[in-house]
Amino acid sequence: MIIRGDEPEQIRLLKKLYPKGNYFMQGDEAIAYGALFAGCRFYAGYPITPASEIAETMARELPKLKGYYIQMEDEIGSIAAVIGASWTGFKSMTATSGPGFSLMQENLGYAIFTETPLVLVDVQRSGPSTGQATKGAQGDFFQARWGPHGDHPIIAISSTSVEDSFWETIRAFSLSEKFRIPVLVLADGIIGHTREQIKIPDPTEVEIVYRKLPTSDEEAKYPFGDVHGDLIPPMPLFGHGYFTHVTGSTHKENGLRDVYTPEVHDRLVRRLHKKIELHKTEIQKWEEYYIEDAEILLVSWGVSARPSLGAVMKGRKKGIKVGLFVPKTVHPFPGERIKELSKNVQLIIVPEMNLGQVILEVQRFVRDEVPVIGVNKIGGVPLTVEEILKEIESSAERSRHRSAD
């Protein structure tokens, strides 16, 4: 039986189990509840710090909502189970951290090529390798973009607080369902393990998106064809009498393998890219703070966006014209907007918990026209308002000297 999440019985259960109101919970738990409100009713995973609380919450809550939880033998099996469940019609999710995310890359590539909707949460921790298991980081930005081999599109989202984690997980499901593509949630071990207040909404306040299904047997014959002109093929689910072939090898619109004809591969891979490009405005999301007259622009994401905003507000109080840009969809990266903003600023500062990843994307878009400097911290301790403010102040000081010269 398919569950979308907005059936009257499901709404009744959600209302009863998680009444609208204020809760005090961790980011990991907020991700799990976001998934439940989005209609996720299948979870397969393998526990790993700092993502285990997502699995714990799903294991406890899914059966109450007529959903399924499976603990798999490892991360490779976990994402494989999620892919299978998605083809039966379940909105499906897995969650992991660095080492497990690395193991999932092969099947993530398979899910991308077979246009399988799923949500994969990477609660980033310090790496490489086992690294610092209990510490948060933001080092997987490019792994999220280019983890699987080959040309491929991807959508990745990063949230900035506990409450934001709830809503951004819902958005991850919506985008995944709508565009038939895996969506990554780049969470981190700090927000994942931070508790704060969160408002749980009434389930009717959450928009539920479900994948496009074939409306006729004829449409179902082309599970990888652009039958509606929007580049998004309807998905013929398993168990509904269709004869559907799903393969990670290059395939024609009808799903059958053709790994020899150059045009078939070209057509398929280009459509996958164009599908995301065509709908980019709907997929991309960002926030802007105090940018109207900003001379210094901060670009910060995920856990670092919060102390960045605190630093910007303190900088403003000191009379420094500083603003903040926060990409919420980090892939596809909203570089065009940053390029636009860069025309009016003298300097861009990029605070992040790595040795410089998002900064490379920013530089790619603004070229040499504006100096871009990083505020980088690794080791598992989040950036603080004071640390970022110090950088803003010394930058403002330097530019004052320059203009005095």
Added chain:
Amino acid sequence: MGWVITMQIRLAGFGGQGVILAGVILGDAAAIEGLNVIQTQDYGSQSRGGHSIADLIISKDPIYDLIVTKADVLLALAQLGYESTKESLREGGLLIVDTELVQPDKEFTGAPFTRIAEEEVGLALTVNMVALGYLVAKTNVVKKESVEEAIRRRVPKGTEEINLKAFRIGYEEGTK
């Protein structure tokens, strides 16, 4: 001790003392009162014996930091926890220690929380609630009743009464 807008509190001990649960309960109590609160933790990979730290920022204003930057209050339940966190206590901040387990090298207040838990509550495991009661009485960061409500929500079922008893004994001790 009164507080104006923001109070940063750090609880430190070793794994197994319930430091993080105490932090969660204090955070929940602040949330119950409608205050802004951030609660984070830091611990070793081992389940017992490593260091264990719970951080709380409680504020009437929005909070932009995720960790305690300068603690107004430091509660240390073990020498290990004290040594690794003492530098984070601000000048003139309040240091609370288990007086039989920690030998501080600066001004402090406190009580033998572990012995009180053993002898007066009858269960050494409740040391975290005894110490929390003491801290709440000394700081007035939240109301006693809010913490009691949070304890009922957060401790394992069937252990509410003994935890409440421990909290109240600690609170009494803190008002002395």
